[in-house]
Amino acid sequence: MKINGTPYRSVWVDEKDGWSVHIFDQTRLPFALDILQLTTPEQVAHAIKTMQVRGAPLIGAVAAYGLALALRADSSDTALEQQATMLAATRPTAINLRWAIERMLKHLRPLPPTERVAAAYAEAGRICDEDAAQNEAIGRHGLELLRTLAAQRGKNDKINILTHCNAGWIATVDWGTALAPIYMAHDEGLNVHVWVDETRPRNQGAALTAWELGSHGVPHTVIADNAGGHLMQHGLVDIVIVGTDRVTRNADVANKIGTYLKALAAQDNNVSFWVALPSTTIDWRVADGLREIPIEERSGTEITHINGRDDNGQLSRVQITPDGSQAANPAFDVTPARLVTGLITEKGCCPATPEGLRSLFPEQG
Ligand SMILES: CSC[C@@H](O)[C@@H](O)C(=O)COP(=O)(O)O
Known part of the structure; x- marks a missing residue:
């Protein structure tokens, strides 16, 4: 997608040196557009953990490049396995991370160490290209x-x-999942307007989705997370579209904390609730989302403190809770399939059922 008329992806290899990896520092958006240069797998791990990069498909793609960076230093079997384990452990909920690392390992393990670096960059590049194409298809x-x-x-x-x-282009390699159809609808002249949940505690909606939509000229309004139910009761929401970090073979959906409450409100108000995902987000190994999807617990400081820009234009962090109050920070929740109207994938739309998923992906049995 474009920023000020220039097309970008969310991750790319440096054109001049041919090996270092660039990302946008998403912790600085929307106030600063800082591009980071990553040169070591440790920097990649740090970027994923601190959410300089985030969003299920993007962390998979960046981790794949992290493995390529690791192999530049040591392409032995031992290093390959150790670095893959290190990168896969950076965040637990999004299955795309594990998927990308496993795909890289499958490709790289049989190769002699001397061929691994070039092969790793090529495979990471293919992961990126495929993600962009899948998200474009989700958009259609x-x-x-x-x-x-x-x-x-x-x-x-x-x-x-x-x-x-935020399930937009900066959460993926390009296009986004939930936002891809919205960009396309806006581009063809449909009169779309987006209610953007602020998405406490880290405010991915207020900071990132609003920035993306605004950059593309899509009309939008940021709302407090708790406003959605009220808007639905008053007929002001026609459809909910969200992304996801992991979908089970039974079509349970893990996504950012608070998604479940939106699905409950949508069902109570007869509003359709759609989930957009590339097939790399489906975890065919698990069935019951509530029991089997690990939910990331992040630091309580993400609840007790908030980042923003002060009146002097400085980025700052302020405390919003009393000294000594404890905070709990589960970062995702699971929406049971029964609350999901349907799934939008690169292969088409389907009901959120095991049969629906298998009709689009018969090769999964
Ligand atoms: C296309 S991204 C889909 C999901 O990854 C997105 O909705 C989400 O929950 C991201 O969580 P985050 O913690 O910001 O990485």
Whole structure:
């Protein structure tokens, strides 16, 4: 996608040196557009843990490059396994991270160490290209849903879409998942407006989704996380579209904390609730999302403190809770499949059921 007219992806290899890896520092957006240069797997691990890069597909792609960086220093079997384990442990919930590392290992293990560096960069590049293409396809399939809504409501009527967290292009290699259909609908002239959940505690909606949509000219309004139910009760939400960090083979959906409450409110108000995902986000090994998906617990300081820009234009961090109050910070929740209207994948849309998923991915049995 473009920033000020220049097309970017969310991760890329330096054109001049041909090996270092660039990302946007997402902890600085929307106030600063800082590009970081990563040269070691430790820097990659740090970027993922501190959420300089985040979003399920993107952390998989960046970790794949992390392995390529590691192999530049040591391409032995031992180093390959150790560095893969180190990178895979950076965040627990998004399955794309494990998927990307496993794909890299499968490709690299049989090769002689001398061939591994070039092969790792090539495979990481393919992971990126495929992610961008899959998300573009998700956009096309999701666009059909929005076209149908537009046709039902009259061409110029506003379509109000609610989204949670950031499942846009900077959460992926390009296009995004939940936001891809919205970009396409806006580009073809549909009258879309997005309610953007602020997404406490880290405010990915207020900081990142609002920045993305604004940069693309998509009308949007940031709301407190707790406003969605009220808006639905008053007929002000036509559809919810969110991304996900892991979908089980039964179609349970893990996503940013608070997604479950949006799904409950959507069901109570007869609002359709769609989840957009590339197939790399499906964990075919697990069935029951509540029991089997590990939920990341992050530092309580993400609750007790908040980042922003002060009146002097300085980025600063302030405390919002009393000294001594404890804080708990589960970073994701699981929305059971029964609350999900359907899934939007690169292969098309399907009901959120085991059969629905298997109809799109019959090779999974
Ligand atoms: C296309 S990204 C989908 C999800 O990864 C996204 O909705 C989300 O929950 C991201 O969480 P984050 O903790 O910001 O990495």
